[in-house]
Amino acid sequence: MSPLYARHKRTTLAVATAVAAGALLSTGLTTSASAQTPAESGARHLAAAPTALSAAARTSLIQQAQADAAGTARSIGLGAKEKLVVKDVVKDADGTLHTRYERTYAGLPVLGGDLIVHTAKSGRTEGVTKANKAAVKVASLKPQITAAKAEKQAVSAAKTLGSAKSTADGARKVIWAGSGKPVLAYETVVGGLQDDGTPNQLHVITDAATGKKLFEYQGIENATGTGKTLYSGTVSLSTNLSGSTYQLYDTTRGGHKTYNLAHGTSGTGSLFTDADNVWGTGAASSSSTDQTAAADAAYGAQETWDFYKNTFGRSGIKNNGVGAYSRVHYGNSYVNAFWDDSCFCMTYGDGSSNTHPLTSLDVAGHEMSHGVTSNTAGLNYSGESGGLNEATSDIFGTGVEFYANNASDVGDYLIGEKININGDGTPLRYMDKPSKDGGSADYWSSSVGSKDVHYSSGVANHFFYLLSEGSGAKTINGVSYNSPTYNGAAVTGIGRAKALQIWYKALTTYMTSTTNYKAARTATLNAASALYGSTSTEYKTVAAAWTAVNVN
Template structure:
């Protein structure tokens, strides 16, 4: 759970995600690699289509691959050495241009979910070439009979939630039996989810894992990961929006991007809300309003959703957050003066507060891209939202949120390596985070250390944000789109960037084909080197740049 001090400092907008949540979209089987089409940065040019880049799969093609993989799952489990009580459940399938298929599986043991047991099988020409595992431990427990009552686990979880400031006094549902394989020796455990609200009004989905034999708390993580026609938006100027005409009424309903809809919670904190409609095909006024029916925030939210969808489609060939062609939905006017935004996988939706005085909605472009990218992470690596994996989860959203901003190329909000610079959450015009030198925010880590995983995930993310900036743009002083940067290195080295387009391709491929739920910073180095090798070759400039950028942030 996010520390209170950290949440207070970021005024709650730890621009985040949701229990298995947080990200944005894209579209399908149109043939291939759009990755290299992202706007080239000053330090590099867009790459040409490569054989290891993912192809864009239609919904039907992806469904067919998933169905085939699930049918073959028992044989796959046998081939990779799983035990008789273990089964594989297909979560996602990625196919590269050269025919390589990367199938991501969740695992069960004796019918129980194995948390931290996810794995990816990399297959070419019908033959498994390698397996990436979240844990190398053998999944086996002596007994499936708990030694403690479920009520003890539930009490422990509620106590943990209260200690973190939750207003909830009971679990959302009865604790479920699981196998915990997130670290150490796998054990029988209970997973309890506590709902309600966090101390700042953000919905709560605190997952607490309790050893079913000893009653010891093994792990906890927050499931809600936060952050931050014609649309007359507050942050992006006048833009074109996807709308739908129903009778004589225009709806803020984008039928071309998976059916994304934008709803009004009108200060509520639950439910779907009311779909925004208008008698004309114009939404918003371009100025902030404290009204709970204001359509300007809705226009920004709808624009952010479509920009994120287009970014994933055009850059990676990804067909929506889950790569299945289905759009999420957005909710605005959440609560009163709520200074945050969040993605939740449980509703598959994006939610925005209106900020201080209900006149500073957290609906800027990079916030939308950040939050909805949490959903992409949840649908792929599902990086656990605590410790170093949580920092990587947050950094992934910052990286892709930045990618959305650059790719959209909006004159009112040009691309930069600053996070949340438009929403003025600090009240003094400064951004929420800086990717070139994360410590400029006063709390984020520039470099890895053995204690970085103890930081709030929005601050431990600095290591990966710094890595990405160095990989894309390089070290030292430079000006990009009118913003001055000066990125240092841990070892005093000079890093030469390979360009944002290539850096994005490497991070996306690492996330979708080589990272697992338990990946830490050392594992991220390995995953991105594997991605760079697959895309550009193990002796390439790009591969060497990845290694140099990680070393420059003290990840070796």
Template sequence: MSSHRRTSHTARRRVAAVALVGVSALLAAAVQSGAASAAPQKPAPGKVDPGAVALRLTPSQRAELIRDADAAKATTAKDLGLGAKESLVARDVIKDADGTVHTRYERTYGGLPVLGGDLVVDTAKSGRTERVVKATGAEIKVASLTPAVAAGTAERQALSAAKADGSKKTGADRAPRKVIWAANGRPTLAYETVVGGFQDDGTPNQLHVITDAATGKKLYEYQGIETGVGNTQYSGQVTLTTTQSGSNYTLTDGARGGHKTYNLNRGTSGTGTLFSQTSDTWGNGTISNAATAGADAHYGAAETWDFYKNTFNRSGIKNNGVGAYSRVHYGNAYVNAFWDDSCFCMTYGDGSGNADPLTALDVAGHEMSHGVTSNTAGLNYSGESGGLNEATSDIFGTGVEFYANNASDPGDYLIGEKIDINGDGTPLRYMDKPSKDGGSADNWSSSVGGLDVHYSSGVANHFFYLLSEGSGAKVINGVSYNSPTGDGLPVTGIGRDKALQIWYRALTTKFTSTTNYAAARTGTLAAAGELYGTTSAEYTAVQNAWAAVKVGSRPGGGGGGTSFENTADVSIPDNGAAVTSSVAVTGRTGNAPSNLLVDVNIVHTWRGDLVIDLVAPDGSTYRLKNFSSSDSADNVQETYTVNASSEVANGTWKLKVQDQAAQDTGYINSWKLTFP
């Protein structure tokens, strides 16, 4: 075996501040004089068929379940086989009608937080553990908890990274903290430094930089501020829920967790001034009145709250009944909007020339959904998980727009269709065919993770459109769509309401911080199985929609062949002996085809180390991937085509993997054979 030296693996993608967001119009004037207006009542748009849906827990019930999970965390850790230095911290819990409890945990090692160590435990009503979804399959173990480099080195590294990304007025928000970094395979003692200041477009900076505590090299970076872009014009009159205090009214929504809307009046820090006036009619539909933007933001927050409440039984962003708050008129001519989880708030700029505030419905739905993601799966905002993070906000932002059912801005699958960001009337993004924006990916490929997260999101956006509406030409609310498929086969949609239910359940009970597209397919299939059954049309549609964006293959009989899959994790020894994972092929006649498909999903921090073979039932070996000392990218997520026509199809096939160089580790996450 050979050995080679290399610098620590770094994040190779810049997280851009410019993002997405569909917009709408809806300005405002609240009506009702006297007491606060009542929250509008709307029926849940999609009723899930089976009984395995989440119960609507009160804040006290949720808190009690989290206390119970924390009280039993030592026993849970032991049952999961965690090491003596590892501990669990319960972060969230969802309970199904059948008594199943999904508990989301953070992990610590030697008292240090494990970034990328989160997991979800599904416990049946009987107390039996049914399923565990981990962000990493690697054993959490480091040789020493004593850094070899000083914290100051990490801080300088982080500031340098922020400046390289174009940030201005950078400075460490707080001293670097020691962590265990486990999101890229081998757990490593590291520092996490958060850099403040401003990004290159004026967006607040919250750059998290992970630095190897042994070498001082950067391991990873991601942006904590998740943003949107727009240039909106509005129309329409809406009802707002406000609060009366004496002779004044304020933009305080007592029906939705006490959500408040503030005026920053061109400032960039602090909370601002709560909108307050003697009249309960807010704004005049133009920028001449500062309350117009406040009314639009207040309305967007209310519709987003109602969408989550009535569609998913979710009470607020954290599901604890507490409202976030909104800030409008941020900065001077700031053409953006963003969610900041550290302040639990949504912030809107006033657009170019302070003429078009970004206080629009789709902006609110998209950006506040970043908050939901942060408080559930916590998808890392880089690589494929970052694309899934962005797509989740596109998906739920679209859901909010359809839910609001506002005549001035009918629901559609176009992101930013009203902001004219391109100057020619075209949308910012298209869910039916993402590549129409000139940058987004229609389908998955091994290079998708290297795209900006707002372009890699196209794969999931396309999947969601196909799952909802199907492929081909269609007209919805006056908008024409024509969605292609990556495998050339048609997809029949199941409706947006069911597609939303599947995505939400996967996000809240299956996804973790490191979920990639292959794992998203696994998670959404599990969610569809729980909601509608594994033999249902909905389950099959999820398989077909993913196959149509080149993630996995179609089920047998669907035109895409028959598949045999092994999803059990198999650790790959560092610079060690080869390991294998097996699948048993049955029910076939004759020989294997000349175009046998081998889908490989391996998590590894330096994929060039790996040699991968397919082993036929008679022991014949087919090389899939050779060793390469220059291929430093993460992970192997590829579909290989093998001419196996000389092999008998039935029997035990094996994937054989060997790590042929030191310093990097990983595991076989899953692999699959497909007979076209």
């Protein structure tokens, strides 16, 4: 689950998350945003940068990889009972292929068994990145506990999140390889709603031999007409004319549509339509028919699509040219936003008093980037991998905001600064010094993985800021920053454009579902080496930035 911020701390967050004492002082050092914005695509000429694939080319590569899957499984040393299922293929400009696979064992899904095979243009396998290096082998496929016991445990876990469901949606046998030695297990899913109205899709993994709960995570992952938006000013929106009625339907970006839930919590709702193709008023309204939130949501979707397309050559969240859809006016005074893979949709609440919708640009980029993560590395939404999942959304949400180059919402390294969740005008998160939000970690420690993922994400957010901009005091687009380092050493940034390319390549070709901070360091160094060379300034700065946040 990835709503914008931690579910169990929402009440206190809204009133008590404070900025650390002491204002940051400007040194007069200013970095121009416009100098980096178009350059986000500057790494496209690099041999190891991903190349844009047509839908037909991507499908062909996936089909070919699946046809060769049995041979691939043998060549990388998998057992006779293991099979590979292709999830995605990324092709670099130099012809290198990075094929992402899910795995089965005796016909059962292997959760945490995902892997990436890296193949040179010549066809030679250059390496394999595995979520779990342990051999997948279990003594018996016969459970020692019943599925009903596993379901009962899952329902109990869901109730702690406020779910009123008394039954699970079912349990299936799986091999759990998310950590340690692979074992036979049950995966049980419990639906319904959490106590604050967020949809519940709790996945509980139970050891099929002992009944011990091994893992749990949420499957819900927290976000040309004229749009008069609340947060981004007056913008252009791609719409569709049907007869004499305009629809908030973007046929140029995979068919993205914006729907009105009118304070409901299920279904699609109704597609927004209009007679004059002018959407919203630029002001918040508690009306369930308000178009302003819809205009913000549609704008956020189109900028996120364009950011991924023009920066990385990625065509939509799944890289298949198909757009997600957005729903606004979810629930009643619902103070959150979330991405849901099961509907392939983005959902926004209207905030306190139904007049503070969570539809700002960086929130949209953040939430839809959860979909990108789900369809690439699939970072488990728990522990350190969950923190990396959240940070990835903060990183790309920030990228979207800078990419849009919108005068009403200029690019910054603050998260949620427009939506005022705290009620005092402060941002939800700070990338230069994450601990300023009162809960996030600036540096890695052995206890980081036990934090809520919205706070353990601070380590990666801090890394990304240092990699992009460097340490110390500076002012960027009128915002003052002062980023410290764990070891006291100064870091000189390589620029946001290169930092984004490195993080994206690491996510799409080197990270897996179980990647932790140590493995993220390795993944980003691999990405920097592939893009810029192992002796490059970029590679050395990646290493220095991780050391600066105590990841060695």
